[in-house]
Amino acid sequence: MVDAFETRETHRCHGGTLGFHAHRSAATGTEMRVGVYLPPQAEQGRVPALYYLAGLTCTEETFLIKAGAIRHAAALGLALIAPDTSPRGAGIPGEGDDWDFGLGAGFYLDATEEPWARHYRMYSYVTDELPALIETSFPVVSGQRGLFGHSMGGHGALTIALKQPERWRSVSALAPIANPVAVPWGEKAFSRYLGADRETWASYDASLLMRQRAYPGKILVDQGLEDKFLEPQLHPEALEAAAVASGQQLLLRRHAGYDHSYWFIQSVIEDHLRWHATGSL
Amino acid sequence: MVDAFETRETHRCHGGTLGFHAHRSAATGTEMRVGVYLPPQAEQGRVPALYYLAGLTCTEETFLIKAGAIRHAAALGLALIAPDTSPRGAGIPGEGDDWDFGLGAGFYLDATEEPWARHYRMYSYVTDELPALIETSFPVVSGQRGLFGHSMGGHGALTIALKQPERWRSVSALAPIANPVAVPWGEKAFSRYLGADRETWASYDASLLMRQRAYPGKILVDQGLEDKFLEPQLHPEALEAAAVASGQQLLLRRHAGYDHSYWFIQSVIEDHLRWHATGSL
Numbered sequence: 363m364v365d366a367f368e369t370r371e372t373h374r375c376h377g378g379t380l381g382f383h384a385h386r387s388a389a390t391g392t393e394m395r396v397g398v399y400l401p402p403q404a405e406q407g408r409v410p411a412l413y414y415l416a417g418l419t420c421t422e423e424t425f426l427i428k429a430g431a432i433r434h435a436a437a438l439g440l441a442l443i444a445p446d447t448s449p450r451g452a453g454i455p456g457e458g459d460d461w462d463f464g465l466g467a468g469f470y471l472d473a474t475e476e477p478w479a480r481h482y483r484m485y486s487y488v489t490d491e492l493p494a495l496i497e498t499s500f501p502v503v504s505g506q507r508g509l510f511g512h513s514m515g516g517h518g519a520l521t522i523a524l525k526q527p528e529r530w531r532s533v534s535a536l537a538p539i540a541n542p543v544a545v546p547w548g549e550k551a552f553s554r555y556l557g558a559d560r561e562t563w564a565s566y567d568a569s570l571l572m573r574q575r576a577y578p579g580k581i582l583v584d585q586g587l588e589d590k591f592l593e594p595q596l597h598p599e600a601l602e603a604a605a606v607a608s609g610q611q612l613l614l615r616r617h618a619g620y621d622h623s624y625w626f627i628q629s630v631i632e633d634h635l636r637w638h639a640t641g642s643l
Numbered sequence: 644m645v646d647a648f649e650t651r652e653t654h655r656c657h658g659g660t661l662g663f664h665a666h667r668s669a670a671t672g673t674e675m676r677v678g679v680y681l682p683p684q685a686e687q688g689r690v691p692a693l694y695y696l697a698g699l700t701c702t703e704e705t706f707l708i709k710a711g712a713i714r715h716a717a718a719l720g721l722a723l724i725a726p727d728t729s730p731r732g733a734g735i736p737g738e739g740d741d742w743d744f745g746l747g748a749g750f751y752l753d754a755t756e757e758p759w760a761r762h763y764r765m766y767s768y769v770t771d772e773l774p775a776l777i778e779t780s781f782p783v784v785s786g787q788r789g790l791f792g793h794s795m796g797g798h799g800a801l802t803i804a805l806k807q808p809e810r811w812r813s814v815s816a817l818a819p820i821a822n823p824v825a826v827p828w829g830e831k832a833f834s835r836y837l838g839a840d841r842e843t844w845a846s847y848d849a850s851l852l853m854r855q856r857a858y859p860g861k862i863l864v865d866q867g868l869e870d871k872f873l874e875p876q877l878h879p880e881a882l883e884a885a886a887v888a889s890g891q892q893l894l895l896r897r898h899a900g901y902d903h904s905y906w907f908i909q910s911v912i913e914d915h916l917r918w919h920a921t922g923s924l
Contacts, residue, residue: 373902373904373906373907374867374869374898374900374901374902374906374907374910375906375907375909375910376909376910377910380906427708427709427905428708428709430711430713430714430909432711432906432909433711433909433913586655588655617655619655620655621654621655623654624708625654625655625656625661625713626654626655626656628656628657628711628713628714629655629656629657629658629714632714
C-alpha cells in the first residue's frame with residue numbers, strides 16, 4: 363500500500379489478503395472506500411485485476427461478503443477490486459432519502475445537474491482515478507482490467523466497457539439494468555443526475571451504446587427468470603436486440619428459478635471469474 | 644414444509660433451495676428462526692443434514708451469507724441447518740444490553756437461573772426440538788446428523804456432541820471456545836445462566852467433557868493463529884490436552900495468518916463439509 367490508501371482492515375482469506383481501504387478522491391471530492399482482494403499469486407508478482415460494480419444500496423463490502431468470489435479469485439490468480447456505489451459524505455441535502463437515488467445509487471455516471479455535479483462523478487472515478495490508484499498501489503497488471511457488475515453495477519460495467527473498450531479486456535454482467543432510459547430506475551436517476559434532455563441519457567444506456575458500436579469481445583450476461591425486477595427494470599431483451607443490430611458477440615443466459623439476489627450471483631460467480639481469467643467458460 | 648414452519652423467504656441457490664423459516668418453540672417459549680439449505684439431491688430423496696451453530700451476535704443468516712458453504716453442500720448433497728443463536732422476543736429486561744450475553748448469545752445451554760431459565764434453553768432446542776421438527780418437515784435423513792459451529796457455536800457443537808454422541812454422526816469446530824469455564828466469555832455467561840456454582844458449569848465445557856469421555860469418532864478443529872480471541876477466550880490447547888487424556892481422536896489444525904472472522908471460515912469451509920459428508924478430508 364502506498365500513501366493514496368488508508369487501510370482500515372485486512373484479513374487472510376483463501377491464502378491471499380483481503381483489505382478494505384479508503385482514500386480521498388479527486389473525482390468525487392469525498393473519501394471513497396474500496397475492497398481489494400489479492401490472491402496468493404500476487405505475492406510472487408503482478409496479477410490481472412477484475413473490477414466489480416455493485417448494485418443499489420450496496421457498499422464496497424457487499425460483493426466480497428456475499429458472492430463467494432474469493433475462492434475462485436484465489437484459484438485463478440485474479441485480484442478483485444470492489445469500489446463503493448456512490449460518494450458518501452458529500453452532505454448534499456436529501457441524498458440519503460431514497461434507496462434508488464443518491465447515496466448507494468451513483469449509477470456510474472458523471473452528474474451534470476445541481477446539486478449532484480460536483481460529487482456524483484462515479485464514471486470518472488471508476489474509469490480513470492480508481493484504476494490509476496490501484497495500479498500504483500497494488501501488485502496488479504496495468505491494462506489487463508476486467509469489469510463486471512450486478513444490476514445497477516451491471517449497467518455500469520456494460521456502459522463503461524462499451525464507451526471505452528480499449529481500457530477493459532473483458533466484460534460481463536449479472537442481471538444488469540440493460541436499457542435504463544426505458545425503465546423507472548433509470549428515468550429517476552438520469553433525470554435528476556443528467557437533466558430533462560433525454561438525448562444526454564443515451565450515452566449511459568448499454569443497449570443504445572451497443573446498438574451503435576460492438577465491444578470487441580464476447581460479453582457474458584446472466585439473468586434469473588424469477589427476478590422480480592426483470593420486467594419492470596432490467597430488459598435484457600433490449601440488449602439482445604442491440605447485439606443483433608451491431609453484431610455484438612453476446613452470451614445471454616437465462617436461469618429458471620433464480621431471483622435478483624446474491625444467492626443467484628453466487629450460483630454463477632465461478633463462470634464469471636473463469637470468463638475474465640481465461641476468456642471462456 | 645409442514646405446519647411447524649412459517650416460510651419467510653426462499654431463494655434458488657446452486658441448484659437447490661435456501662429458505663428462511665420461523666416457528667413457535669416449546670423449548671424457548673418464543674418464536675425461533677432457522678435457515679435451511681436443501682441441495683439439488685433433496686429433490687430426489689432424503690439427504691443427510693449438517694447443523695451449524697453460529698457465534699456471538701450472529702443470526703440464522705450469518706453462516707449462510709458469509710461462509711461460502713452452499714456451493715459445497717450442493718456438490719456433496721448435504722442439507723444445511725442454521726438456527727439462530729438465542730431466543731428473541733422473550734422480553735427479559737436487559738437481554739439486549741450486552742453483545743456477549745443474552746440476545747445473540749444463548750451459549751447452547753439450558754439456563755437454570757432467573758430470569759433466563761424459562762426462555763434461554765438453546766441446548767434443549769438444538770438437541771431435541773429442532774432436529775425433530777426438521778426431520779418431520781424437510782427431506783433429510785433421520786439420525787444422520789452432523790454438527791459444527793464457530794466460536795460460541797464451536798463450543799456448542801463440541802459440548803452437544805460430547806454429551807449425546809449417539810445423536811450426532813460427525814462433529815467439527817472452527818475457533819471454538821474450547822474451555823469456557825476458564826475464560827471471560829464463559830465465566831460471564833455461565834455465572835448468569837447457570838449460577839455461581841462452578842460444578843454445574845463443567846457439563847457445558849468441551850475440554851472437561853472430552854477429558855471424561857471421548858466422542859466415538861475423530862473431531863476436526865480449525866484455529867487461526869492471528870485470532871485476537873485465541874489467547875483470552877478460546878484455548879484450543881485445553882482441548883488438545885483433554886484429547887490426550889481420554890484418547891479422543893482429534894485433528895486440530897492451526898493456520899498462520901488467519902483471524903476469527905468468516906474470512907477464515909470460508910477459507911476452510913470446504914474441508915469441514917467434506918469431513919461431514921465423507922468422514923475424512
